[in-house]
Amino acid sequence: MTQQLVEELFIKYFHNSILDSGLDSAMLSLKAGKWAMTTDSFVVKPVFFPGGDIGKLSVCGTINDLAVMGATPLYLTCSFIIEEGFDIGDLEIIVQSMNSTARKDGLTIVAGDTKVVERGYCDGVYITTTGLGIVPNGINYSPSAMQVEDRVIITAPPGAHGLSVFAARNNLGVEPPPQSDCASLFSLIEPLNSLEVRCMRDPTRGGLAAVLNELALKGRKGIKIDESLIPIDSTVANLMELLGLEPYQLANEGAAVIIVSKKDAERALEKLRGHPLGRKASIIGEITAEIPGQVLMITYLGTERIMQMPSGVIIPRIC
Amino acid sequence: MVNKAAISQLAQKIPGKVSYPVRIMEVCGTHTMNIARFGIKQLLPTGIKLVSGPGCPVCVTEESDIDLIQELARITGVTVFTFGDLYRVPGSGGSLEKLNGEGADVRVTVFPLEAVYYAEQNQAREVVFIGIGFETTAPVAAVMIDLVRKKRIKNFSVLSFHKRIPPVLMELVREDNNYIDGFLLPGHVSTVIGTDDYQPLAKTWSKPGVITGFEPVDILEGIYAILEQISEKSCRIEIQYKRGVNKEGAPLAREYISKYFEVCDTSWRGLGVISESGLAIRKNFRDFDAFYRFNPGNRIIKRAPIATCSCGEILRGVKMPWECLLFGSVCKPDNPVGPCMVSSEGSCAASYNYPDRYQDPSIMKV
Numbered sequence: 042m043t044q045q046l047v048e049e050l051f052i053k054y055f056h057n058s059i060l061d062s063g064l065d066s067a068m069l070s071l072k073a074g075k076w077a078m079t080t081d082s083f084v085v086k087p088v089f090f091p092g093g094d095i096g097k098l099s100v101c102g103t104i105n106d107l108a109v110m111g112a113t114p115l116y117l118t119c120s121f122i123i124e125e126g127f128d129i130g131d132l133e134i135i136v137q138s139m140n141s142t143a144r145k146d147g148l149t150i151v152a153g154d155t156k157v158v159e160r161g162y163c164d165g166v167y168i169t170t171t172g173l174g175i176v177p178n179g180i181n182y183s184p185s186a187m188q189v190e191d192r193v194i195i196t197a198p199p200g201a202h203g204l205s206v207f208a209a210r211n212n213l214g215v216e217p218p219p220q221s222d223c224a225s226l227f228s229l230i231e232p233l234n235s236l237e238v239r240c241m242r243d244p245t246r247g248g249l250a251a252v253l254n255e256l257a258l259k260g261r262k263g264i265k266i267d268e269s270l271i272p273i274d275s276t277v278a279n280l281m282e283l284l285g286l287e288p289y290q291l292a293n294e295g296a297a298v299i300i301v302s303k304k305d306a307e308r309a310l311e312k313l314r315g316h317p318l319g320r321k322a323s324i325i326g327e328i329t330a331e332i333p334g335q336v337l338m339i340t341y342l343g344t345e346r347i348m349q350m351p352s353g354v355i356i357p358r359i360c
Numbered sequence: 361m362v363n364k365a366a367i368s369q370l371a372q373k374i375p376g377k378v379s380y381p382v383r384i385m386e387v388c389g390t391h392t393m394n395i396a397r398f399g400i401k402q403l404l405p406t407g408i409k410l411v412s413g414p415g416c417p418v419c420v421t422e423e424s425d426i427d428l429i430q431e432l433a434r435i436t437g438v439t440v441f442t443f444g445d446l447y448r449v450p451g452s453g454g455s456l457e458k459l460n461g462e463g464a465d466v467r468v469t470v471f472p473l474e475a476v477y478y479a480e481q482n483q484a485r486e487v488v489f490i491g492i493g494f495e496t497t498a499p500v501a502a503v504m505i506d507l508v509r510k511k512r513i514k515n516f517s518v519l520s521f522h523k524r525i526p527p528v529l530m531e532l533v534r535e536d537n538n539y540i541d542g543f544l545l546p547g548h549v550s551t552v553i554g555t556d557d558y559q560p561l562a563k564t565w566s567k568p569g570v571i572t573g574f575e576p577v578d579i580l581e582g583i584y585a586i587l588e589q590i591s592e593k594s595c596r597i598e599i600q601y602k603r604g605v606n607k608e609g610a611p612l613a614r615e616y617i618s619k620y621f622e623v624c625d626t627s628w629r630g631l632g633v634i635s636e637s638g639l640a641i642r643k644n645f646r647d648f649d650a651f652y653r654f655n656p657g658n659r660i661i662k663r664a665p666i667a668t669c670s671c672g673e674i675l676r677g678v679k680m681p682w683e684c685l686l687f688g689s690v691c692k693p694d695n696p697v698g699p700c701m702v703s704s705e706g707s708c709a710a711s712y713n714y715p716d717r718y719q720d721p722s723i724m725k726v
Binding site: 212214285340344349352 | 398
């Protein structure tokens with residue numbers, strides 16, 4: 042694979058007036074206002090997983106990081122580290138899926154870079170994306186805005202992406218293989234910008250448990266959730282039961298946790314449920330003054346336990 | 361999944377049954393996990409104490425045994441297959457995970473037969489399956505050896521640290537017969553061994569024992585059945601987990617065990633050497649015994665002193681995990697000192713991952 046071949050591939054799919062000008066930097070004329078910018082690297086293994094691939098994931102991941110801040114994603118840059126010998130056909134599929142994912146949300150890929158490294162110096166392909174989006178006036182999402190009695194919403198059942206990758210990586214041999222929920226959240230959560238939303242997060246690494254703990258710590262409030270209200274994906278639930286694990290620590294790539302005022306919670310839920318990605322959205326709990334910095338979960342049995350910040354990697358039990 | 365109505369009915373029946381305090385040991389790690397995960401202790405009167413036993417296979421594996429596995433994994437040309445629980449358990453020089461980072465070939469498997477197929481396809485490699493577990497997993501290793509013999513695969517062996525549950529329970533009551541009042545006996549192990557081997561527990565040591573399933577309602581029924589025996593002043597081995605266990609156990613699985621394994625003395629982390637508590641590969645199948653194939657060290661009875669953590673007391677149910685000085689400070693799942701913090705069945709991991717503020721008040725310190 043030559044550098045030239047790779048670059049031709051990118052131009053073929055990503056082309057747009059800014060990229061096509063072929064300058065050393067992308068020239069952007071930006072409106073005045075508040076802009077959100079984020080960057081993330083993607084090293085997922087396997088590169089292709091049921092429900093997505095590293096290309097789709099890298100674009101969705103960046104869109105979602107912007108969208109949960111209330112921003113409208115507009116521009117994207119991407120940087121590829123490719124292992125020598127990586128299949129050019131596979132690379133084309135990845136580039137195609139980045140392109141179609143970006144275009145769906147009106148995102149323009151304005152700059153990129155590729156490096157091909159010797160075999161063994163990276164595992165297939167790594168992608169780093171940076172996204173830029175504009176934040177509408179008056180939107181200022183932050184955990185410190187959380188107030189007691191605010192409601193906690195999750196837009197989809199926890200764990201689908203984490204389980205999909207876990208199953209693929211460990212040859213679980215489950216048929217049909219569990220699907221990742223990898224998706225852009227922009228069209229799902231953008232309509233919530235008109236409501237009293239305090240903050241949003243997408244539960245990627247560490248899943249629901251990590252996001253709730255981060256929010257509780259940063260917002261210095263307690264979060265109390267009811268296990269029986271958490272939506273369930275039966276494939277995820279059954280497989281996790283078999284492995285002796287819970288889905289709350291597994292990543293999503295197409296879900297958001299939303300903290301919204303008590304007053305607007307039902308309206309938010311209605312809007313979310315009207316969208317294909319939000320059909321199973323549910324109010325799962327509320328912000329409390331009690332137990333600041335911690336997450337308390339009422340279990341199925343009505344008992345309670347602290348939902349702990351995930352620690353370490355997930356490993357299935359022996360028997 | 362969880363029958364809330366049945367649970368609350370049972371939970372209400374439990375108090376008033378006997379004079380408290382009563383100390384019940386849940387032997388199996390999966391019980392420990394579900395008790396923590398569902399907050400079952402909160403449903404019980406304060407006089408009923410549930411303590412965890414030695415039924416988490418990784419937790420009772422000696423540090424010196426972990427070292428042996430590592431010694432073996434360091435040999436050029438060796439591929440080690442292990443259950444995930446073991447992967448991050450620290451030996452004296454780090455974990456298998458760390459070793460993998462240093463170039464060893466250690467693979468985590470969910471389906472052990474994968475190791476046999478790998479051996480078949482990679483005949484230049486020496487493939488070793490790490491046999492950790494109780495009577496539940498021993499038949500799996502036996503089936504693997506059986507398959508390897510049939511397929512005439514020459515590059516496969518098992519490093520067996522398999523252990524037997526009944527001898528360790530007898531040892532616990534022999535050491536201190538006043539401490540535990542009854543046993544929630546493991547469901548999966550009993551699926552294989554049935555009830556016979558537990559009988560001395562009731563007959564010699566006068567302990568009620570109830571083989572119990574893993575759903576919250578099973579666990580409460582198991583506790584209730586123990587309390588009934590205590591209040592009737594009777595002691596017997598009962599089966600609550602009838603959908604998974606019968607008196608005879610699984611004869612075919614036991615046949616496989618006895619075909620390829622023989623009973624041996626072995627050492628348990630924190631508990632020491634317990635006679636007839638282990639399973640070693642029979643001498644006539646030594647070709648498949650990694651101990652002999654590689655001779656990486658002394659076969660058994662190597663007791664590593666544990667100076668740092670309270671594993672021994674926790675595995676005997678004498679200490680609760682949060683009473684260990686290292687718990688939650690030095691020892692956490694991402695930096696474990698002992699295996700109980702790593703294993704998904706370990707009692708320290710259960711207490712850390714599913715904290716209960718009524719049991720361990722220190723958890724509320726932010």
